[in-house]
Amino acid sequence: MKLFFGTIYPEIKIHEEEQQHIVKVLRMKSGETIFLTDGEGHLVKGELELEGKKAVLKNVEIQESLQSNTSKLHIAIAPTKNIDRTEFFVEKATELGIDEITFLITDKSERKQLNIDKIRKQAIAASKQSLRVYFPIINEATKLSEFIKTINPAQTFVAHCDENFERIALNALPIAQDMVVLIGPEGDFSPKEIQMLSEKGIKAVSFGTQRLRTETAGVFVAAHRLSMQGNH
Numbered sequence: 462m463k464l465f466f467g468t469i470y471p472e473i474k475i476h477e478e479e480q481q482h483i484v485k486v487l488r489m490k491s492g493e494t495i496f497l498t499d500g501e502g503h504l505v506k507g508e509l510e511l512e513g514k515k516a517v518l519k520n521v522e523i524q525e526s527l528q529s530n531t532s533k534l535h536i537a538i539a540p541t542k543n544i545d546r547t548e549f550f551v552e553k554a555t556e557l558g559i560d561e562i563t564f565l566i567t568d569k570s571e572r573k574q575l576n577i578d579k580i581r582k583q584a585i586a587a588s589k590q591s592l593r594v595y596f597p598i599i600n601e602a603t604k605l606s607e608f609i610k611t612i613n614p615a616q617t618f619v620a621h622c623d624e625n626f627e628r629i630a631l632n633a634l635p636i637a638q639d640m641v642v643l644i645g646p647e648g649d650f651s652p653k654e655i656q657m658l659s660e661k662g663i664k665a666v667s668f669g670t671q672r673l674r675t676e677t678a679g680v681f682v683a684a685h686r687l688s689m690q691g692n693h
Contacts, residue, residue, distance in 0.1 A: 463495045464589045469503045473518055480516040483509070489516075496524070500588065500596030533639040534686050535561035537608055538679050539646035542571035550676035551580055555587035555597050557683035564602040565643065568651035575602055605643075605654060612641050614662035619643040620678055621650050621665055628667035631682070636689040642666070644678045 465483070467475040475483070475497060483489050493509045497518060504525075507518035536559060540547045551562060562584075566573050581599045588596045609617075616639055618629070634640065643650075643658070650658070659665075673681060 464592055465497050466585055467497045469499045475516050483516045498594040502595050504594050532637055533560040535641045536679050537563040537565050538644040539565045539567050539570050540572045540575055541675050546676045550679045551584055552587045553680045554683040555584045556591040557687045559597050559683045561598040563600040566602055566604045567646055569646045569648040577601055617641040617663045618666040619658050619663050621655050623655050626665045628665040642682050
């Protein structure tokens with residue numbers, strides 16, 4: 462299945478960059494069968510036709526719209542100083558089916574600037590590679606204090622290392638409901654932030670005895686959720 466990105470409504474059109482990739486990089490031929498998604502659950506199948514440097518879809522068949530996950534996973538994570546590690550998290554979490562990512566600016570954040578457009582393109586590439594027709598939402602970086610105003614504390618959990626606070630085992634989280642998981646920077650959330658989150662009613666979650674790096678923790682949560690959903 463060769464999957465590409467474009468628009469389906471109101472018109473079926475292969476994205477400009479995808480057309481260039483088809484023509485110049487993949488060197489595909491007219492007549493090949495490809496699939497096109499808009500990243501919002503719609504999928505079409507058609508016959509590729511090259512018109513000079515343009516690639517269009519002919520003889521289109523609308524495929525049955527696929528359902529998104531019944532419950533959503535939103536990870537809000539502090540970007541790492543080394544941007545490669547943040548990009549690794551985005552790629553792997555996308556492959557594992559994450560629905561939304563927000564980058565958090567915290568007291569101990571080592572990186573506060575990101576190229577969100579580049580990261581969104583990486584998420585699209587990872588979505589196509591893993592044949593996802595629902596692409597994850599990638600939000601702009603936001604301060605932790607602002608972000609927590611937008612979420613439901615009852616469905617939000619935070620991963621931190623402060624043992625003075627009771628922590629729930631990851632296995633005990635309700636996989637069947639929408640969930641937001643907050644993951645801090647390498648130096649963890651500050652004591653003030655941890656106290657603030659606790660006062661908001663956001664429960665802490667434990668990943669076990671291993672201390673995970675920021676991007677590893679993010680991938681771990683996404684993989685765990687996918688595994689648990691597969692068991693239901």
